[in-house]
Amino acid sequence: MLPEDFTAMGAPGRAEHIFAMIQRPWEYRDGFPRLSREIREWLVANLDTALPEVAERHASEDGSTKLMLRLGDGECIEAVHMPREVRNPRVTLCVSSQVGCAMGCAFCATGTLGIRRNLSAGEIVGQVLAALRELGPERPHAITLVFMGMGEPLHNLEQVHRAIQILNHTRGLNISTRRITVSTSGLVPGIERLAHMEPRPWLAVSLNATTDEARSALMPVNRAWGLARLREALDAWSLGDRERLTIEYVLVAGQNDTMEDAERLAEWMGELRRGHNVNLIRLNEHEAASFREPDEAQVNAFVARLKALNCFVTVRKSRGRDIQGACGQLVKKSKGPSKRIENC
Secondary structure (H helix, E strand, O other), X not given: OOHHHHHHOOOOOOHHHHHHHHOOHHHOEOOEOOOOHHHHHHHHHHOXXXXXXXXXXXXXXXXXXXXXXXOOOOOXXXXXXXXXXXXXXXXXXXXXOEEEOOOOOOOOOHHHHOEEXXXXXXXXXXXXXXXXXXXXXXXXXXXXXXXXXXXXXXXXXXXXXXXXXXXXXOOOOOOOHXXXXXXXXXXXXXXXXXXXXXXXXXXXXXXXXXXXXXXXXXXXXXXXXXXXXXXXHHHOOOOOOOOOOEEEEEEOOOOOOOHHHHHHHHHHHHHHHOOOEEEEEEOOOOOOOOOOOOOHHHHHHHHHHHHHOOOEEEEOOOOOHHHOOOOOOOOOOOOOOOOOOOOO
């Protein structure tokens, strides 16, 4: 809820103060925001104030932590907390937008679950607050938020955007949209809707192949919106000041890691190669997929070819691989059958 929602419901006290205290989980007492008895009683009577329960916590040797969070109905999601020891220490939180995922990408463990349901905006915000209460930091300006966990964020666009409004609010965590990234498998209608929403996060697109045939085999979404249509949607994304797009590319041995793939990727990028990031990710192997990651020499050759073609390239250091917390590894069995959620 935003401050104006508390006002509309007739909450006692100042709505902005209630909102601000709820968004500071490190100041909670006995699991509840530090508010007057009257306001606490009103909240208990009118709203669900419980944060998701931390059901499991797995620490990685690299300093990251995977949290399994249990929601009110018993469903489970996973989030990953990744501190970065740089000049100004920061924490990246990788959060989920759905229980499971409908996209069925062949290399992704989450896709094996199918879709259980969308998360509400409250559950998404609660996920962030639960992670901060458990692991910190207590300085919201040190948080970078990435919607790269379980689910396709643009399949749940209304609730994801509502959560971004709350997390970006100046009286709350006030996380700048420059530090919020939504990653999509290429759901073109969602990209086109998000392009006109405010506040608007930064966008990352998971590409992962350079021909429609290869991409459709890895990512079923491509059968509906192919590479050319996806490129049109990115061309229509009006960039803000210093805004950059990220093109994510999971390198899969023998599938999309040849020099010809690198050349086709650079060609597809076109003018986007100048200043926008091609973020290469070695496949993070898991038991549900038969694919393998390429060796170091092949990765280096792929990077070198892209750089020779004037692409701005980074190679993502996967965090939490030893605890199955890296990109494409998040999976937690849910109760009951999966179901279909229609495209946005």
